Amino acid sequence: MEHTSAIRRARVGDLPRLAELMHEHIAYEKSAPRPSGLAEQLGPQLFAEGARLWVLLAETPDGLVAGYAACSAEFSFWDARDHLHMDCLYLAEESRGHGLGAALMDGVTGLARELGLDHVQWQTPVWNEGAIRFYDRLGATGHSKRRYALPVEPAASPSPSPSSS
Template sequence: MDHIGIVRPARPEDLPRLAELIHEHVAYEKSAARPAGLADRLGPRLFAEDARLWVLLAETPGGTVAGYAACSEEFAFWDARHYLHMDCLYLAEEARGHGLGAALMDAVAGLARELGLEHVEWQTPDWNEGAIRFYDRLGATGRPKRRYAWPV
């Protein structure tokens, strides 16, 4: 099998490329554009000494950052325990289908184990059939719910 690339933690110098990928992801999910300055707002939160946020980057064999998984620790009230919440997983279109998505998910699972967490949760739009097939192949189970946002 060909070398698929690597997955590694994001570094401060990755912020401009990470912001590009986030904007691509936002457009892909047909969401409203985000305001300028995303990298400037994200950096201090992601790289603070006490940050409980993790971003894993997928690099192609040529060294191009082509995707990311963004995670944070959350608390499941019904279970009375923490879990890893994967807020975003995105791969640039040209990087899909080469094993980088599976490598990112393996790294997310490894991060959860490293943190002593027993499971990972995430969501995907119900129209994203490719992502749903990918997650189903991993053995993940979906739970139908509707997500709300409430500006206050």
């Protein structure tokens, strides 16, 4: 059965629910827990003047925020142009299989179009066969790469210069 849903941009009042969904998503992907305060840290990034981060929400007919897609504009060096990077797409488990994912993807492509971008890129874990089938059905093409992360230690504070007396 298809849900009639609204896809809309996140608002400040959505941050607590968005943080709940993010924590569900982190657990679903078996990722390391993130520190508390995600909502407070994301707010300024989402709602600042000139922000290049957007979150679209899937809202069920009864008003429940059931999922999100987080996107940012990025530059592709090899293509020499900007594209929309979808960092995350997540639906609460009980909301899957009702057309909400396709509606979110329509929202993402609409956002790209609105921003004048003609390309959307994203990643999904290789073990997430359901997501892979979903993206394949949309006509997306997969590219095999391995994702890396390298922690960077903060720069050391400069030593105080000796004072001349």
